[in-house]
Amino acid sequence: MYGKNLMLIMISIWVLLFIVLPVSAMLLFSFWSIDNFQIVHSFSIQNYSKIFQDPIYLSLLWKTIKLALIVAVLSALISYPLALFVNHRRGTMKTILFLGVLAPLWVGYLVRIYSWRSILGESGFINSLLVLTGILKQPSSSLLFNSSAVVITMLCIAIPFTFIPIYSAIEKIPGNLLQAAADLGASGSRAFWTVVFPLSMPGVVTGFMFAFITSFGDYMTPSLVGGTSGIMYGNMIQTQFGNSYNWPLGAALSMIMLLFLLAVIAATRRIGNVQAIFEE
Amino acid sequence: MKYLKYVGALLFAFIVYTFLYLPILVTILFSFNESKVQVLPIKKLTFDWYRGLFSNTELWVAAKNSLLVSLPATLCAIVFGTLAAYLFQRYRIRGGSFLQFLILLPYILPGIIIGTSLNLLFKFLQVDASLMTVIIGHITFITPVVMFLVMDRLKRFDRNLEFASMDLGASPMRTFLLITLPNIRSAVLAGALLGLTISFDEVIVSFFLIGTDNTLPMLIWSMIRHGYSPQINAVYTLIVLFSLGLIAIAGSRLFAQRNSKAITEE
Numbered sequence: 001m002y003g004k005n006l007m008l009i010m011i012s013i014w015v016l017l018f019i020v021l022p023v024s025a026m027l028l029f030s031f032w033s034i035d036n037f038q039i040v041h042s043f044s045i046q047n048y049s050k051i052f053q054d055p056i057y058l059s060l061l062w063k064t065i066k067l068a069l070i071v072a073v074l075s076a077l078i079s080y081p082l083a084l085f086v087n088h089r090r091g092t093m094k095t096i097l098f099l100g101v102l103a104p105l106w107v108g109y110l111v112r113i114y115s116w117r118s119i120l121g122e123s124g125f126i127n128s129l130l131v132l133t134g135i136l137k138q139p140s141s142s143l144l145f146n147s148s149a150v151v152i153t154m155l156c157i158a159i160p161f162t163f164i165p166i167y168s169a170i171e172k173i174p175g176n177l178l179q180a181a182a183d184l185g186a187s188g189s190r191a192f193w194t195v196v197f198p199l200s201m202p203g204v205v206t207g208f209m210f211a212f213i214t215s216f217g218d219y220m221t222p223s224l225v226g227g228t229s230g231i232m233y234g235n236m237i238q239t240q241f242g243n244s245y246n247w248p249l250g251a252a253l254s255m256i257m258l259l260f261l262l263a264v265i266a267a268t269r270r271i272g273n274v275q276a277i278f279e280e
Numbered sequence: 281m282k283y284l285k286y287v288g289a290l291l292f293a294f295i296v297y298t299f300l301y302l303p304i305l306v307t308i309l310f311s312f313n314e315s316k317v318q319v320l321p322i323k324k325l326t327f328d329w330y331r332g333l334f335s336n337t338e339l340w341v342a343a344k345n346s347l348l349v350s351l352p353a354t355l356c357a358i359v360f361g362t363l364a365a366y367l368f369q370r371y372r373i374r375g376g377s378f379l380q381f382l383i384l385l386p387y388i389l390p391g392i393i394i395g396t397s398l399n400l401l402f403k404f405l406q407v408d409a410s411l412m413t414v415i416i417g418h419i420t421f422i423t424p425v426v427m428f429l430v431m432d433r434l435k436r437f438d439r440n441l442e443f444a445s446m447d448l449g450a451s452p453m454r455t456f457l458l459i460t461l462p463n464i465r466s467a468v469l470a471g472a473l474l475g476l477t478i479s480f481d482e483v484i485v486s487f488f489l490i491g492t493d494n495t496l497p498m499l500i501w502s503m504i505r506h507g508y509s510p511q512i513n514a515v516y517t518l519i520v521l522f523s524l525g526l527i528a529i530a531g532s533r534l535f536a537q538r539n540s541k542a543i544t545e546e
Contacts, residue, residue: 003452007367014360015382018420022397025404078296085293097293099531104300106477107523108307110497111516114504115303118310125306132321159300210388217390220484224504234392241396241488247403254396261389 023258029251039248047252057236057253064216064233067147071154072211075162076204078155083167098167105160113224116153120144120225145227153225154215161214162207169203170196209268213261233257304520311513329514339515342499349411349486349495350479353418357475360419361426362468366456368427369434383427386420394420395488402489409491417485422478426471433467434460466533473530477523 030047033040051057086097104112119125120143127139143149173196181191219234226232237257240250314324333339367373368380386394398417399409407413437460445455461468483497490498496519503512 004367004371007363008373011360011364011367011379011383014364014423015379018416018423019382019385022394022401025401026397028404029400081289081292082296085289088289095531099527100297101300102531103524103527104304106474106481106527108304108516108520109481110483110500110504111307111512111520112303114512115307119303119306128321156300156303159296213388213390217392219392220501234390237392237396238487241399247400250396251400254393258389258393258397261393265388 026251026255026258029248030255032248032251034246034248037245047249048256050249051252051256060231060233060236061256067151067154067232068212068216071151071158071215072162072208074151074155075158075211076166076208079159079162079166079207080200080204082159083163083170086167087170101160101163101167103160104156105164109157110220112156113153113221116149116156117144117225120149120152144225145230147226147230149225149227150222150230150232153221154218157218157221158211158214161210165203165206165210166200167203169200173199205268209264212264216261217257307513307520308517310510311517313510316510329510330518332511333514333518336511338494338499339496342494342496345411345493346480346496349414349418350476353415353479354422354472354475356415356419357422357426358468358472361423361471362430362464364423364427365430365434366460369431380427384424387424391421391482391484392488395485398485399488409489411491411493411495413489413491414486414495417489418479418482421482421485422475425474425478426468429467429471429474430464433464437463470530470533473526473533477526477530480519481523 031043031045033042033044033046082101086094086101089097117124121127122139122141122144124144126143127136130136131139177195177199178191181195186194217234219232219238222230222232222235223238233253234257237250237253240246240253244250309322311329312325312327313322314326314328315322364380364383368376373379394417398413398420402409402413441459441463442455445459446452450458481497483495483501486495486498487501494502496515500512500515503509
């Protein structure tokens with residue numbers, strides 16, 4: 001019992017230091033304000049009232065929600081059949097294909113965004129390919145620096161996040177359930193829609209949530225491939241900590257993001273299973 | 281009909297994998313391109329960009345800084361992650377699932393929230409940004425990775441071995457070191473390799489916590505903002521190959537143990 005309490009204390013300290021204190025500091029700063037480049041250390045809700053009254057912030061928030069939703073929907077639509085495909089393979093091939101989707105999760109986040117910029121750019125890979133094959137006469141500048149470039153790049157980042165929970169949900173479905181469905185005369189597609197699909201739903205919800213959250217909070221993708229029209233909510237936070245030096249406003253913006261995403265997690269946790277991502 | 285379906289599935293998978301790996305492939309391809317612009321067709325291949333890396337001291341310093349961040353952060357995360365996994369898996373704790381959720385948060389939430397909140401905490405405490413503050417930021421998101429990999433392994437590990445050890449008079453600590461740890465070793469190792477890879481690649485949290493010393497991704501971020509350089513492709517080709525190697529080792533570790541276990545169970 002002594003060991004248990006010691007461990008519990010250490011873990012509690014971890015949570016306090018790495019979660020509770022930083023969020024508390026953020027909350028505190030969000031109620032301060034800035035005057036003449038100096039932080040005013042007195043309680044005020046002026047940051048929040050500014051955010052909820054100035055249409056700039058709310059419209060950007062709404063736009064970010066829409067973009068993240070588009071990415072999450074596309075990501076789920078692509079990841080689901082991909083998970084079915086990988087799950088149908090056998091042996092080493094299955095392992096390789098599975099790890100093949102996972103690996104980009106942890107490799108070269110920054111370079112992949114950067115690479116999409118040069119792939120989509122006016123003198124980039126796709127344009128030179130199109131000109132070379134004669135499909136285009138002139139390289140097009142409409143591929144880069146807009147919201148669709150942001151969606152394409154984020155999708156490339158989000159698919160592995162969505163794939164893992166969907167795959168693990170599908171993989172866990174016992175084979176004898178499908179056998180039973182077939183024995184009872186269900187066709188392949190009927191068995192899929194009545195057995196596989198409902199059982200995989202928690203994975204889909206979790207995967208959807210992951211894609212939504214990662215895209216929602218991303219600011220490097222929009223600042224590298226988004227141009228001025230592709231700016232997102234995260235860029236606004238980044239600006240407060242960079243050029244604007246308005247930390248209290250940045251804290252309030254970040255706090256709103258945190259609360260919004262916690263609500264998203266709470267809503268999806270009822271149906272999805274967050275922990276499934278770490279179980280094969 | 282069935283044949284058509286199969287070809288369709290193959291084609292679909294091929295397109296998705298190409299989409300996922302296109303940016304990495306393009307990076308590797310153009311790291312050997314002599315021209316300073318990234319245009320097809322490639323006229324001449326060269327190793328110049330790689331050769332240039334050796335003389336770029338800024339890059340080497342940044343790479344060293346990255347290791348100075350990743351290694352201690354991963355080490356701390358292994359200790360805390362394994363501890364947390366053991367605690368949550370072996371004991372019933374009131375509010376345990378909530379604690380677990382809090383530890384998982386930095387992995388689920390976007391880096392910008394972890395980055396800004398820690399940044400503000402350090403401002404509040406008047407701690408100057410340095411590699412130390414970056415290490416703390418990295419611990420937050422590596423720990424949950426280790427925790428869940430180890431928890432998953434503990435779940436499938438036969439607890440009777442632990443009971444037997446304690447029945448024979450070994451202390452809980454001795455039991456953990458001699459019985460539990462060797463059995464979860466590969467999960468801990470996989471967590472460490474993954475943690476290292478993630479940390480070495482991380483840029484969003486670091487962005488808010490970095491002082492005057494750059495980590496490698498931070499240096500590349502500032503290089504990117506100044507324009508295109510084929511040298512970035514060369515650096516990243518090396519990083520990607522290195523990371524993929526680590527992931528392959530971590531993956532084979534996890535799968536090897538899993539498969540051998542499946543065999544003994546049968």
